[in-house]
Amino acid sequence: xxxxxxxxxxxxxxxxxxxxxxxxxxxxxxxxxxxxxxxxxxxxxxxxxxxxxxxxxxxxxxxxxxxxxxxxxxxxxxxxxxxxxxxxxxxxxxxxxxxxxxxxxxxxxxxxxxxxxxxxxxxxxxxxxxxxxxxxxxxxxxxxxxxxxxxxxxxxxxxxxxxxxxxxxxxxxxxxxxxxxxxxxxxxxxxxxxxxxxxxxxxxxxxxxxxxxxxxxxxxxxxxxxxxxxxxxxxxxxxxxxxxxxxxxxxxxxxxxxxxxxxxxxxxxxxxxxxxxxxxxxxxxxxxxxxxxxxxxxxxxxxxxxxxxxxxxxxx
Numbered sequence: 031x032x033x034x035x036x037x038x039x040x041x042x043x044x045x046x047x048x049x050x051x052x053x054x055x056x057x058x059x060x061x062x063x064x065x066x067x068x069x070x071x072x073x074x075x076x077x078x079x080x081x082x083x084x085x086x087x088x089x090x091x092x093x094x095x096x097x098x099x100x101x102x103x104x105x106x107x108x109x110x111x112x113x114x115x116x117x118x119x120x121x122x123x124x125x126x127x128x129x130x131x132x133x134x135x136x137x138x139x140x141x142x143x144x145x146x147x148x149x150x151x152x153x154x155x156x157x158x159x160x161x162x163x164x165x166x167x168x169x170x171x172x173x174x175x176x177x178x179x180x181x182x183x184x185x186x187x188x189x190x191x192x193x194x195x196x197x198x199x200x201x202x203x204x205x206x207x208x209x210x211x212x213x214x215x216x217x218x219x220x221x222x223x224x225x226x227x228x229x230x231x232x233x234x235x236x237x238x239x240x241x242x243x244x245x246x247x248x249x250x251x252x253x254x255x256x257x258x259x260x261x262x263x264x265x266x267x268x269x270x271x272x273x274x275x276x277x278x279x280x281x282x283x284x285x286x287x288x289x290x291x292x293x294x295x296x297x298x299x300x301x302x303x304x305x306x307x308x309x310x311x312x313x314x315x316x317x318x319x320x321x322x323x324x325x326x327x328x329x330x331x332x333x334x335x336x337x338x339x340x341x342x343x344x345x346x
Contacts, residue, residue: 040087040219043068044080050172050192056122056215057090073169074103081218082112088219093119096212098147100264104216105278108307109236109266114218115308116234117225121212126152126205129175129186129193135201139163143174144187147213152187154207160185172196214313224285225310230317231284232261234307237277237297238268246277252296253281256289257325259318282318284309288330289321 046053047070057068071077074091081089091107094100108114126148130139136159143166149156156165166183168174172195174186179196186198193200225231239245246265253260262280283290286309297304323329 040217042086043088043090043217044071044077044086045069045090046074046077046092046170047071048170048172048176050175050189050195051170052122052124052189052213053090053092053170053215054172055189055191056092056120056213059122060118060120074101075107078104078107078111078114078218081114081220084220088117088217089114090215090217092147092213093216094214094262095124095147095151097208098150100262100278101147102266105264105266108218108234109276109278109305113221113305115221115224115306116216116218116310117308118217118310119232119313120215120217121313122215124151124189124206124211124213125203125209126171126187127190127193127200128202128205129178129188129196129198130184130201131178131181132197132199134184134199136160139185139201141166141183142185142187143168143177143183145169145171145174148174148187151207151211152205155202155205156187159202218308224308227284227286227309228311230312230315231282231287231309232312233281233283233285233290233309235279235281235294235297236266236305236307237279237301238303238305239275239277239301241274248300249277249279249297252293252300256293257322258283258289258293288327289325292330 045057045068049070069086071080077089077091080086091104092101093104139160140163142160142163146167148171149165171188172192175188175192175196175198177183178186178198187205237249259282260279264278265275266278268274268276285291
């Protein structure tokens with residue numbers, strides 16, 4: 031289990047609902063349900079809004095999948111609106127079944143639904159086994175299962191526990207085109223005390239830069255020149271006009287580390303805006319590669335001391 035935040039422990043959560051989603055399963059994988067309980071939200075933006083308003087202490091939402099990449103509503107939801115910070119993450123291996131109403135089979139599935147990421151991860155299976163089915167997006171895999179139970183859909187690509195939750199039968203299992211896919215989930219809260227550094231941390235940012243030649247190279251240079259590895263980088267439209275983007279970044283390290291803090295200071299000068307989304311323990315517990323001596327905290331302290339002496343008139 032990832033290390034806990036150093037601030038007050040959240041007791042009431044919002045998660046991407048309804049009940050039976052992978053998000054709920056990932057939240058429960060972190061430990062027993064909290065005293066305050068958890069509340070299913072209709073969408074990722076709704077879960078984030080509940081955290082921002084104080085209706086819940088934290089929101090738990092999907093951020094990226096090893097097959098389909100980032101979950102856009104989460105990335106965009108963090109980049110806009112009142113600030114929220116990530117305080118921990120969790121990984122969950124995902125697989126899918128075909129949930130149908132009792133007594134139904136493959137031949138009865140004319141309308142198939144699921145979350146777009148789940149549909150993308152089972153595209154090959156669906157094309158082979160249900161080539162004539164109408165494929166419809168749903169707010170979540172569990173919502174698709176609920177719609178099947180209510181008769182609005184004939185089949186749902188969903189986790190087995192969601193099929194069980196809504197009284198469905200499993201008509202087929204192991205639907206994923208890429209077995210072993212993993213989804214990354216994050217817990218987000220209103221800004222406060224950050225999780226303490228553990229030596230195996232991650233920092234998430236959104237950088238808004240002007241539309242100019244070399245903007246991305248300048249941004250990457252600030253990380254590379256300090257020996258900071260990026261674990262995720264992607265561009266997102268700012269919705270101002272075509273061709274203007276922000277960059278969503280995950281990097282190794284904690285804002286309390288001198289090299290990470292120094293990079294953030296440089297990015298603050300370089301970018302139009304830098305939105306800090308938190309520093310938190312890595313779910314896999316994997317420590318960053320050994321830091322070369324020139325990037326260690328002590329090296330920054332030594333360099334600052336040298337500069338201070340120069341400013342006081344000492345010889346260089």
